[in-house]
Amino acid sequence: MASVTQPGTAPRGFRISKRVLPYVLSLPALLVCIGILIPFFSAVLYSFQRYRLSQPWARQFNWGENYLNFFTDPGFWNTLRVSLLYAGTTVILELLLGLGIALLLQRRSTVNNFISIMLLLPLMTAPALAALMWKLMTNPGFGILSYFASLIGLENFRWASSPDTALLTVVLVDIWVYTPFIMILLLAGLRSLPTQPFEAAALDGVPRTFVFFRITLPMLTPYILTATLFRLLDSIQQFDIIYAMTQGGPGDTLTVFQVEAYLNFFQSTNVGRSAALLIILWAITYTLSNVFIKNWLRLRERARGEA
Amino acid sequence: MYEKEKDLIGAFLRGEVDRRGLLKGLGAAGLTAGTAGTLLNMMSTEALAADFDWKAHSGKSVKLLLNKHPYADAMIANLQAFKDLTGMEVTYDVFPEDVYFDKVTAALSSSSTEYDAFMTGAYMTWTYGPAGWITDLNEWIKDASKTNPQYGWDDFLPGVKASCAWNGQPGGALGSEDAKQWCIPWGYEQNNLSYNKEMFDKVGVGVPKNLDELLTTAAKLTKDVGGGVYGIGVRGSRSWATIHPGFLSGYANFGQKDLNVSAEGKLSAAMNTPESKAFHAKWVQMIQESGPKDWSTYTWYQVGTDLGAGASAMIYDADILGYFMNGGDNKMAGKLAYAPFAANPAASAPTPNIWIWSLSMSNFSKDKDATWYFLQWASGLEHAIFGATKMDFVNPVRASVWKDEIFRERLKKSYPGYVEMHDVSAPGAKIHFTAQPLFFDLTTEWAATLQKMVTKEVPVDEGLDKLAESINRQLAEAGLG
Numbered sequence: 001m002a003s004v005t006q007p008g009t010a011p012r013g014f015r016i017s018k019r020v021l022p023y024v025l026s027l028p029a030l031l032v033c034i035g036i037l038i039p040f041f042s043a044v045l046y047s048f049q050r051y052r053l054s055q056p057w058a059r060q061f062n063w064g065e066n067y068l069n070f071f072t073d074p075g076f077w078n079t080l081r082v083s084l085l086y087a088g089t090t091v092i093l094e095l096l097l098g099l100g101i102a103l104l105l106q107r108r109s110t111v112n113n114f115i116s117i118m119l120l121l122p123l124m125t126a127p128a129l130a131a132l133m134w135k136l137m138t139n140p141g142f143g144i145l146s147y148f149a150s151l152i153g154l155e156n157f158r159w160a161s162s163p164d165t166a167l168l169t170v171v172l173v174d175i176w177v178y179t180p181f182i183m184i185l186l187l188a189g190l191r192s193l194p195t196q197p198f199e200a201a202a203l204d205g206v207p208r209t210f211v212f213f214r215i216t217l218p219m220l221t222p223y224i225l226t227a228t229l230f231r232l233l234d235s236i237q238q239f240d241i242i243y244a245m246t247q248g249g250p251g252d253t254l255t256v257f258q259v260e261a262y263l264n265f266f267q268s269t270n271v272g273r274s275a276a277l278l279i280i281l282w283a284i285t286y287t288l289s290n291v292f293i294k295n296w297l298r299l300r301e302r303a304r305g306e307a
Numbered sequence: 308m309y310e311k312e313k314d315l316i317g318a319f320l321r322g323e324v325d326r327r328g329l330l331k332g333l334g335a336a337g338l339t340a341g342t343a344g345t346l347l348n349m350m351s352t353e354a355l356a357a358d359f360d361w362k363a364h365s366g367k368s369v370k371l372l373l374n375k376h377p378y379a380d381a382m383i384a385n386l387q388a389f390k391d392l393t394g395m396e397v398t399y400d401v402f403p404e405d406v407y408f409d410k411v412t413a414a415l416s417s418s419s420t421e422y423d424a425f426m427t428g429a430y431m432t433w434t435y436g437p438a439g440w441i442t443d444l445n446e447w448i449k450d451a452s453k454t455n456p457q458y459g460w461d462d463f464l465p466g467v468k469a470s471c472a473w474n475g476q477p478g479g480a481l482g483s484e485d486a487k488q489w490c491i492p493w494g495y496e497q498n499n500l501s502y503n504k505e506m507f508d509k510v511g512v513g514v515p516k517n518l519d520e521l522l523t524t525a526a527k528l529t530k531d532v533g534g535g536v537y538g539i540g541v542r543g544s545r546s547w548a549t550i551h552p553g554f555l556s557g558y559a560n561f562g563q564k565d566l567n568v569s570a571e572g573k574l575s576a577a578m579n580t581p582e583s584k585a586f587h588a589k590w591v592q593m594i595q596e597s598g599p600k601d602w603s604t605y606t607w608y609q610v611g612t613d614l615g616a617g618a619s620a621m622i623y624d625a626d627i628l629g630y631f632m633n634g635g636d637n638k639m640a641g642k643l644a645y646a647p648f649a650a651n652p653a654a655s656a657p658t659p660n661i662w663i664w665s666l667s668m669s670n671f672s673k674d675k676d677a678t679w680y681f682l683q684w685a686s687g688l689e690h691a692i693f694g695a696t697k698m699d700f701v702n703p704v705r706a707s708v709w710k711d712e713i714f715r716e717r718l719k720k721s722y723p724g725y726v727e728m729h730d731v732s733a734p735g736a737k738i739h740f741t742a743q744p745l746f747f748d749l750t751t752e753w754a755a756t757l758q759k760m761v762t763k764e765v766p767v768d769e770g771l772d773k774l775a776e777s778i779n780r781q782l783a784e785a786g787l788g
Contacts, residue, residue: 053416054434054744058786069784140600141535141618161601163762249545250603251759266409267547267747269416269434 040282046275053269066276075252075260079277083256083284086167087236090174091228097175098182098227105183106190116187123180127173131244134173135160160245163253170254173241178234182227189223190216222299229292233285257281359455364677365394371681372414372425373399374407377631378494378664379426381698382685388693389684397681415440415669423672424682429471429663430547432489433742437475442668443487447679458683462705466737467492471665477743477787478568490665491686492704494627494694497659497736498556499728501614501629502621504644506532514644517652518557518589521623525597528620538597540610540622545758547750548606551740553623554590554757555660557650559739561586565749566741566778574743574787576775578753586650588767591760603758615639623648625662626728627701633722645724647731658735663704702729745785749778 016024050062070076101119105112122130137145138159149157160169193216201211217224239258242248248255248263257277264274373379379401386397400422402410408431414422415435427435435441447453448460460468469482471490479486502514510531515521525538542549555565563586564577577583594602599613607628613619615632617639622628626645633643649657666685672678684690688707694700695714708714709729718726740746756774759765765773782788 052744052785053438055785056438135604156600158600161603161762163759163764246604247545249755249758250762251545251755251764263751266412267751268745269412269438270748 043275043278046271047279049272051270051272051275053271062272066272067280069273070276070280075255076277078252079255079257079260080280082167082252082254083236083281086171086174086238086242086254086256087232089167089171090178090235090238091231093171094175094179094182094231095224095228097179099186099224101179101183102186102190105187108191116184119183120180122177123184125177126240127177128240128244130177131170131173131241134169134176135245138169161250163250166246166250166253170242170245173245174235174238177241178231182231185227185230186220186223189220193219222296222303225292225296225299229289229296232288232292236285236288237281358457361392361455361680362394364674364680366396367674367677368396368398369423369672369674369678369681370421371397371399372411372422373401374426374664375401375403376426376664377699378694381694381700382690384698385690385693388690389681392684393680395677395680415671418671420669420671420673422669423674423678424666424668426493427490427665427667429490429492429665429738430551430740430746432471432665432667433473433744433746435667436473436487436489437744440670441489442670442672442675443489444491444668444679444682445488447675447683448488453676453679454683455687457688459688459705459707462688462707463492464495464704464706464709464733466733467495467661467663467704470661470663470738473742476572478566478572478574478741481738481742490663490667491682493664493666493686494700495661495663495702495704495736496552496625496627497657497661497702497729497732498552498624499626499629499657499659499732500621500623500646500648501626501632501643502646503614503617503619503639503642505639505642506536506617506620507644514646516649518586518593518650519652521648521650522589522593522596525593525621529597532620536617537599537613537619538621539593540599540605540613540619541594541602541624542607542610543594543598543602543605543754543758543761545603545751545755546606547747547754549754549757550750551660551662552607552625555739556648556658557590557623558583558586559660560650560654560658562651564739564741565753566743568741574741574782576778576782578778579771579775584768584771587757587760587771591757591767594761598761602761614643626725630701630722630725631699645722645728647728656735657732658737658739659732660739661736663738743787745781745787748781752777 047066048061048063049059050065051059105116125133134145137143140146140156140158140161143159146157146159158165160166197215197219198211201215236256237258238256239262242254242256243259243262246254248259258281261274261277261281264270264277268274373382383399389395389397407426411425411427411431413419414425415438427441432441436443448458454460465482469486471492472482472486472488473479474483474485474487500514506528507514510528512524512527515524521539528536528538541553561582563580563583566574567577568574578587599605599609599619607625610619610622610624611628611632614622614629615637629643629645632639634640647657649655666682668675668678668682686704688705691700691703691705691708692711692714695703695708695711696717701718703709703714709726715726740750753774756765756770760767760770779788
């Protein structure tokens with residue numbers, strides 16, 4: 001016989017008061033937050049210290065000296081320049097290619113679905129492995145891409161070994177790995193757009209370029225912004241592809257933030273400088289995220305007719 | 308059973324019969340190689356245990372952090388002998404070299420007690436020692452109650468042993484009186500020439516005797532061998548590892564240094580002297596004319612495999628790379644030869660810089676005495692002989708192994724010229740870097756500067772002046788300059 005709880009009486013067992021319940025429910029999020037914040041604030045703390053693992057006796061607060069040194073360090077400005085250039089170039093090219101491919105595959109068909117799945121394969125490859133694969137393909141002695149380059153008259157093309165073409169080479173690998181990410185996001189966006197505006201434009205005989213620039217692109221902008229944000233944040237923090245292919249070289253050609261911070265910590269054991277570099281990288285990504293998210297929110301509000 | 312044979316082995320272990328006599332005697336007694344080996348191992352263990360309580364830590368366990376390397380393979384192959392001798396258990400993790408030192412740094416910097424001992428290079432101890440991550444092993448080496456009287460610390464090659472000892476003072480001489488023994492040498496590499504004799508004969512060139520000849524020979528080989536073969540393989544990646552092999556060996560042969568040490572112990576860059584600039588200019592020219600096309604990505608791996616595959620005609624790098632490429636499945640196996648190399652025509656002998664694979668004890672080890680038992684066994688004579696004669700444990704760090712007839716004959720037979728090369732260059736072999744905590748910063752920047760010179764981003768003179776300026780600034784910031 002089923003028991004019946006009388007109105008106004010609480011069930012037996014462990015009870016949590018209504019006042020405490022919200023805190024208990026948010027506890028997991030709080031714990032995760034603490035797990036993130038402790039390393040973050042540790043890094044902030046280290047970045048204000050003269051802290052080399054190989055000179056423990058010299059460890060002391062030097063306050064902003066690590067940051068101030070960057071102003072007079074040409075290596076830092078090179079790192080900033082290369083990181084932004086790499087991130088900007090890869091995101092723009094991947095966006096253009098991803099959008100182009102997504103437009104080509106927009107119509108649902110068996111062939112298009114198959115191709116879109118196949119195009120996702122590079123995204124499933126670990127970037128470091130992709131870099132090693134490309135390193136072999138671009139080997140000037142036996143690489144297949146070097147062979148193709150020689151067929152079009154580019155003899156002795158040195159790919160990642162030359163400061164003139166090293167950036168181009170790692171950008172190519174990045175594009176190969178990550179264009180599918182943008183393609184799949186934009187393809188999902190394109191396929192979810194309402195059909196009415198396009199049908200109306202077709203009835204009116206509006207030219208295709210006009211449709212693209214005045215209807216498709218504005219409606220797709222939130223998706224483009226989302227894809228750009230994700231890729232930009234990832235790209236400016238690039239490590240695996242560049243390190244696996246060139247270790248930041250030749251010379252200082254590709255010493256992006258993550259590579260420089262990694263070398264500072266693991267090779268030089270210069271914790272203070274490494275942490276300061278990462279905090280600056282965090283500040284850049286934080287700023288970029290804010291800009292993108294604000295724009296994204298504004299566009300969403302506009303789409304809802306709130307702005 | 309086997310009493311006569313046991314007597315013979317006993318005489319060998321007491322030093323009354325040499326290896327050749329032992330083998331002859333065992334052969335005459337009709338013993339198969341397998342039975343003889345088992346008997347020898349058994350009696351070696353008994354002999355080791357005779358004067359020392361190897362069972363003092365029986366039942367205990369130590370854990371090792373190892374790099375994937377033939378030295379580690381040889382140790383693992385012989386590990387049962389240690390377990391039988393001591394009653395101890397040994398576990399280990401093996402990592403490929405690409406990630407190995409990151410793993411070591413992560414384990415030590417977090418004060419992890421997981422590993423008791425690990426493989427390292429002497430350069431790394433310049434970071435690990437002052438950081439308080441590793442133990443000064445003198446405490447155990449000099450303690451007669453903890454070290455087997457037959458250990459033979461004096462048997463280690465002096466230059467190699469000294470290179471693992473540093474007093475922790477920036478610029479302090481390696482192996483000084485007050486030096487701490489941060490690691491025990493295990494195996495080491497000299498940097499000399501390994502070359503493809505067939506290609507040399509085809510082109511009709513002799514072995515280069517100095518840097519100028521190296522340049523011309525490498526250029527001729529690049530031009531005349533054909534098939535895309537290039538003249539000389541040297542490392543070029545943006546790493547400290549580009550500086551330490553052939554480059555520093557040749558550089559040191561001209562009497563050049565990385566750093567100056569003042570009377571007050573202050574350090575300053577020394578690589579922008581006229582002599583240094585002249586050396587750099589020739590080195591850069593050699594790579595531009597006769598090096599691999601993607602030189603700036605070359606680590607020891609590419610340098611070695613190109614030689615083994617017949618893509619390069621010679622290398623100026625670790626001798627053991629030439630050793631390994633002359634065997635196994637390598638296309639050029641059996642076609643390689645070796646030569647000691649003094650870059651400076653005025654120098655009387657080669658001065659190879661050396662890389663030493665060593666064993667260190669973690670300061671966070673849960674049982675240091677037990678760990679020392681493992682370390683003294685792994686660096687002991689018996690294991691060294693086992694590794695050198697039955698595995699590929701080259702180059703051994705013990706003088707007595709280099710005198711071992713079986714070892715020498717094995718090398719002479721399969722690797723002609725290797726022993727002679729070693730013997731000629733060994734007296735001048737040592738670490739030619741200045742021991743100091745910014746070693747990896749400075750050498751990485753040096754490698755990056757070399758890359759810029761080779762790709763003509765910067766002229767040699769200007770590049771070295773800028774490098775010296777940058778190094779002096781970093782030394783001053785670290786309170787060393």
